[in-house]
Amino acid sequence: MTTALPAAPGYQSIAAFSGMVEGSPEYAEQRWSGPVSSRPAGHQPFSRTLRLDVPGSTETATRTAVARLNEILGLRSNWDSYGAKPIDSTAAVAALMWLYGIDRPGLPAPSVVPVPDGSVQLEWHMHGIDLEVCFQPTGESACSVEDRIKHTEQEGSLEEIGDAVRLVVHELALRTRR
Amino acid sequence: MSDASGHIDDPTIPPSCALLRRIYPEWVVSDDNAGGQRISSAGFKDTEISVHIGDDLAAMGLSPEVVVERYPDYDLAAIHAATAREMGQRVYREHKPDQLCHGIVAGKKSKATAERMAAEATANWVVRRSRQE
Numbered sequence: 001m002t003t004a005l006p007a008a009p010g011y012q013s014i015a016a017f018s019g020m021v022e023g024s025p026e027y028a029e030q031r032w033s034g035p036v037s038s039r040p041a042g043h044q045p046f047s048r049t050l051r052l053d054v055p056g057s058t059e060t061a062t063r064t065a066v067a068r069l070n071e072i073l074g075l076r077s078n079w080d081s082y083g084a085k086p087i088d089s090t091a092a093v094a095a096l097m098w099l100y101g102i103d104r105p106g107l108p109a110p111s112v113v114p115v116p117d118g119s120v121q122l123e124w125h126m127h128g129i130d131l132e133v134c135f136q137p138t139g140e141s142a143c144s145v146e147d148r149i150k151h152t153e154q155e156g157s158l159e160e161i162g163d164a165v166r167l168v169v170h171e172l173a174l175r176t177r178r
Numbered sequence: 179m180s181d182a183s184g185h186i187d188d189p190t191i192p193p194s195c196a197l198l199r200r201i202y203p204e205w206v207v208s209d210d211n212a213g214g215q216r217i218s219s220a221g222f223k224d225t226e227i228s229v230h231i232g233d234d235l236a237a238m239g240l241s242p243e244v245v246v247e248r249y250p251d252y253d254l255a256a257i258h259a260a261t262a263r264e265m266g267q268r269v270y271r272e273h274k275p276d277q278l279c280h281g282i283v284a285g286k287k288s289k290a291t292a293e294r295m296a297a298e299a300t301a302n303w304v305v306r307r308s309r310q311e
Contacts, residue, residue, distance in 0.1 A: 117223065
């Protein structure tokens, strides 16, 4: 089954995803249909058995990342051996939506890294650029970006430094294609 | 300085003490800028991160490697207590029956703090499993 995802503020809408909770016809009701960044406290996020998918025409970085996102969505509690929480599905969807929105030809796939509090972190460390974008279960984001060639460095949420992050992503794709 | 749970920094843990942390395999990411791999800051973001007190292990006659003895897929890396404190963290012992010589590095961790600790861990790999990049 393929269902359109709503756009979250600051992110482009991802075209579609497919996923179904095993044995749960109430899937649509469980799905949060509002902005990721304003999910009310206590709202139940996506089911743990959610599988993310993207259209076949999607750029390579997103297609590679979605496979990794599905892997980490399967992590059970204590996956880090110190009591880590399972990866929050909303954080994973936010990461996918953001990546889909900024993906472009030449952009390398990021490292997709699970965080013990259930967040998802996307990282690139190449071509003189260090970029980390962390999507938290709360709907918040935290980024750090450093361009060692241009000697620039910034830190903040996507709302605060989203434009700078987008520029660096563009630069990353350019340097990869050279 | 104490946190909400009343824990204060433990001065009996010396600045030079190695604080050992198991590294989940997916925290080891490619770093072409450094020509290799790095430990992601993702492993150092929680307000309280678990560590194993290196000096306590040594006092028991145990080597650091014992921390990953039952975790064949995990790496082991160290930061120093001094580094954690420089970043405004509290370091203290917290007994956990299933964790050997367990301690906590507590405090709010900014991105810079998590990245500094991850960088130090990358520079102080204790056990590194061979795996494909």
